Amino acid sequence: MIDNLILGFGVAFSLSTLTWCFMGVSIGMFIGVLPGVGPLAAISMLLPLTYYTTPTNALVMLSGIYYGAQYGGSVASILLRLPGTASSAVVCLDGYEMTRNGRAGAALFLSAVASFIGGSIGILLMSAFAPSLAELALQFGSQEYFMLMTLGLVAASTLSEGSAVKGLAMVVLGLALGIVGLDTISGTMRFTYGNMELVDGISLVASAMGLFGLSEILANIGKGERGSPLAQKISLRSMIPTGREIRDSLPAIWRGSAIGSFFGALPGTGSTVASFFSYATERKVARNRAQMGQGAVEGVAGPEAANNAAAQTAFIPTLTLGVPGDAVMALMLGAMIVHGIQPGPGLLNDTPEVFWGLIASFWIGNLLLVIFNIPLIGIWVSLLRIPYKLLYPGIIVLIVIGTYSVHLSVFDIYQLLGFGVLGYVLRILKFPTAPLVLGIVLGPMIEENFRRSLMLASGDYLTFVTRPISAGLLLATIAIVASQMIAPLKRWRRAR
Amino acid sequence: MTQPSPPTQNRIAALLTRDRVGAALLLICALITGLQASSLRLGSARMMGPGYFPWILTGLFVLFAAILLLNARTDDEPIDTGPLRPVGLIIASVAVFGLLLPITGAAVAIVALVVLAALAESGRKPVSVLVLALVLVAMVWLVFRFGLNLQLQMYPGDRG
Helix, strand or coil: CHHHHHHHHHHHCCHHHHHHHHHHHHHHHHHHHCCCCCHHHHHHHHCHHHHHCCHHHHHHHHHHHHHHHHHHHHHHHHHHCCCCCHHHCCHHHHHHHHHHCCCHHHHHHHHHHHHHHHHHHHHHHHHHHHHHHHHHHCCCCHHHHHHHHHHHHHHHHHHCCCCHHHHHHHHHHHHHHHCCEEECCCCEEECCCCCHHHCCCCCHHHHHHHHHHHHHHHHHCCCCCCCCCCCCCCCCHHHCCCHHHHHHHHHHHHHHHHHHHHHHHCCCCCHHHHHHHHHHHHHHHCCCHHHCCCCCCHHHHHHHHHHHHHHHHCHHHHHHHCCCCCHHHHHHHHHHHHCCCCCCHHHHHHCHHHHHHHHHHHHHHHHHHHHHHCCCHHHHHHHCCCCHHHHHHHHHHHHHHHHHHHHCCHHHHHHHHHHHHHHHHHHHCCCCCHHHHHHHHHHHHHHHHHHHHHHHCCCCCCHHHHCHHHHHHHHHHHHHHHHHHHHHHHHHHHHC | CCCCCCHHHHHHHHHCEHHHHHHHHHHHHHHHHHHHHHCCCCECCCCECCCHHHHHHHHHHHHHHHHHHHCCCCCCCECCCCCHHHHHHHHHHHHHHHHHHHHHCHHHHHHHHHHHHHHCCCCCCHHHHHHHHHHHHHHHHHHHHHHCCCCCCCCCCCCC
């Protein structure tokens, strides 16, 4: 592990990688501060930019955006009670109360420190467990991969917010969109309707930008001005916490890191679930549990450590198994494939410099966030004062030019528009859009493994049950589905 | 709880709940997928043709549409789209950009996009919109043409 990390730091300390890392975390921090623009929109908007650099730099920057946004999301939560990202929503509760008590600076500082510790623990666990998981994955056949992807899709669509049925339906729609184009096994065109531009399939960039970028604007336009002015000045001196605040938050940070690392590595439960679970834990065990909701430091430190730890360990299944746990990771996976990297157990063995370089860059990125971005919090916050009506035309221009730049194709702009409208309609009907992207990315892979499994088993469906790992994954999937059916069944029986 | 209004309109609005329209949407997806699947070779479980997986997806679409209809919650609300004019203007701005880009190049297309998009929010001064559009054209020119060397045609006859 030490040799590997040395290799990794050798890659990550090159000037160009450091530059892309710094760009990533700064943009991520900025995006995270802006309410309503999440890491999904940011990553899809900046995906085209990364085609101009090496695969390693591209991944370093994209993941920098992701965990940078986790940091930034808490800033808006603490200062304005507006969650910048879903995973920092729970920080609003005690963070904003701390602001009202005049401790905004301390809350920001503690959340940054908690994020750093949580992130570091996540990275440590990742470097320790990823190789052995990849070792295990070498024994996986098509059956295991198919079941693993099924488990991931079912978990991601049912355990997140909203209706489980609607989430699953969106996965199916994603899978259907994912198989558009040339079927590589039989050489047949599917769903292309004679359009040559669809042969390579739906454009991942166009669909992600439409679903997360454009539809966001469509949903917010005409709803009046958002955001509220900020009264409190944040000076560096106001950021120093008291000794008591530090003593109280440290245990919460350890607990949050453990919870976050666990939930991040599981498919389907990302940083949002982790931060809520950590908050619920703190409400039971924290020393200031009586003050939770009224500005207790544990309510900020715990969830912040949890969501940053989860943001790191979420990379474990994506990188070692090639199976993403949520939509952000699905975009990462898509980006790797575009850059010609096949994630999976082979990634560690064939291109260790990519894998360990990425891990080392996580560490550097987290450090950059603490060193450079905490003093800059004042600047990020002043950006919150840019009126939305100046911002959104610029975002649309960035989206359309970015989409066009990937293939220099006007057709991609119409794809973008189609997905933007689809995302808007789905939002009105309260369908989640994140499982859709997961389906689009996994569609071709899950079908290929499904077909190969049954080909190897001579058409016998029992092959998914007779192989032990596959059977275990199937059981876990069934357990999740069953747990989702309890509540509706109870309601149904009560109604009779 | 609702105020007296024209009965027919009310009844249609009450029928169009989120879950019902969602289920209808899923059934349309099932229809499209099923039609496509039926034109592809099915094959067998041992040697699946390109149509096998789409048929499974068709079945899942129907299944989830059925669950959504049966499980229609009592608190299911009628659809609320909000104001449609600004949404239409944003859609038009992107469509016009796509139409103009190959003809006039990016500069004119961006100005058209920004003007249409700005109309979506009321109370904008024409001068400030034009300034914003020109700033964005300059930024795209700098970042994408010079910075990233993208083959983006800025004006008619521009060789990039």
